[in-house]
Amino acid sequence: MEEIITAKDLCLWYSSTQALKNVSIPIYENSITAFIGPSGCGKSTFLKTLNRMNDLVPGVKITGELRYGGKNIYGPDVDVNGLRREIGMVFQKPNPFPMSIYDNIAYGPRTHGVKSRAKLDDIVERSLRGAAIWDEVKDRLKKNALGLSGGQQQRLCIARALAVEPKVLLMDEPTSALDPISTGKIEELTMQLREKYTIVMVTHNMQQAVRVSDYTAFFLLGELVEFGGTEKLFSRPEQKKTEEYITGRFG
Numbered sequence: 001m002e003e004i005i006t007a008k009d010l011c012l013w014y015s016s017t018q019a020l021k022n023v024s025i026p027i028y029e030n031s032i033t034a035f036i037g038p039s040g041c042g043k044s045t046f047l048k049t050l051n052r053m054n055d056l057v058p059g060v061k062i063t064g065e066l067r068y069g070g071k072n073i074y075g076p077d078v079d080v081n082g083l084r085r086e087i088g089m090v091f092q093k094p095n096p097f098p099m100s101i102y103d104n105i106a107y108g109p110r111t112h113g114v115k116s117r118a119k120l121d122d123i124v125e126r127s128l129r130g131a132a133i134w135d136e137v138k139d140r141l142k143k144n145a146l147g148l149s150g151g152q153q154q155r156l157c158i159a160r161a162l163a164v165e166p167k168v169l170l171m172d173e174p175t176s177a178l179d180p181i182s183t184g185k186i187e188e189l190t191m192q193l194r195e196k197y198t199i200v201m202v203t204h205n206m207q208q209a210v211r212v213s214d215y216t217a218f219f220l221l222g223e224l225v226e227f228g229g230t231e232k233l234f235s236r237p238e239q240k241k242t243e244e245y246i247t248g249r250f251g
């Protein structure tokens with residue numbers, strides 16, 4: 001499998017507090033990688049470094065190496081908007097824009113210069129189909145997206161991320177605000193998306209990591225304790241700390 005993202009000795013500080021300590025990890029193309037670990041261990045921080053969302057936080061300092069497709073993500077010549085177009089993000093709480101379902105999806109492509117109505121129609125349909133929500137919304141595309149259920153809103157947000165044709169999707173606890181049925185739908189969708197995209201997902205739910213991911217990274221106090229195939233990490237972990245965490249002895 002190809003490495004699409006590679007982190008080497010990545011460190012991150014929020015002012016004087018170090019939140020990531022020498023994290024080295026490969027992210028493989030067309031796979032699902034889950035980040036697990038107790039609250040505050042740095043999962044979200046690391047996820048956000050992958051498309052430079054931490055740039056927006058004052059006082060952040062980053063050292064080490066982070067490469068996407070061989071290029072330095074923090075290189076001086078990187079077009080951050082272009083990077084975020086290729087490495088999209090879905091947040092914990094569904095956050096549709098307060099506008100129609102159609103406009104939510106068309107928003108990104110429009111800002112990237114797509115004007116043709118036929119082209120936008122096509123992108124909207126393709127993205128909603130890709131996020132397994134087309135059948136539920138195709139007759140109400142002009143209705144406000146805020147009228148959808150939480151689970152539908154989250155699939156809409158995934159469709160919105162897909163509309164700009166990303167290569168990687170970062171998901172920060174995408175189901176933690178959802179009921180079990182909606183969670184099941186998002187998990188199923190995530191597994192389908194792996195065929196076309198690379199997915200990196202933060203989850204608090206170890207069962208979810210086992211159900212959906214190919215690789216798992218276990219973080220503790222800002223350090224990457226263990227990375228490996230999900231099945232192996234959960235059945236034969238190499239590190240004692242991993243074993244203690246997955247068997248529920250702390251966290």
Ligand SMILES: Nc1ncnc2c1ncn2[C@@H]1O[C@H](COP(=O)(O)OP(=O)(O)OP(=O)(O)O)[C@@H](O)[C@H]1O
Pocket residue numbers: 014017019037038039040041042043044045046057
């Ligand atoms: N914007 C920020 N400014 C200062 N410190 C921060 C900021 N964001 C996170 N931190 C700190 O960095 C550490 C890692 O936080 P992070 O949110 O990455 O952990 P996490 O593993 O994702 O936690 P959770 O599972 O609770 O979301 C924590 O100690 C947190 O308090």
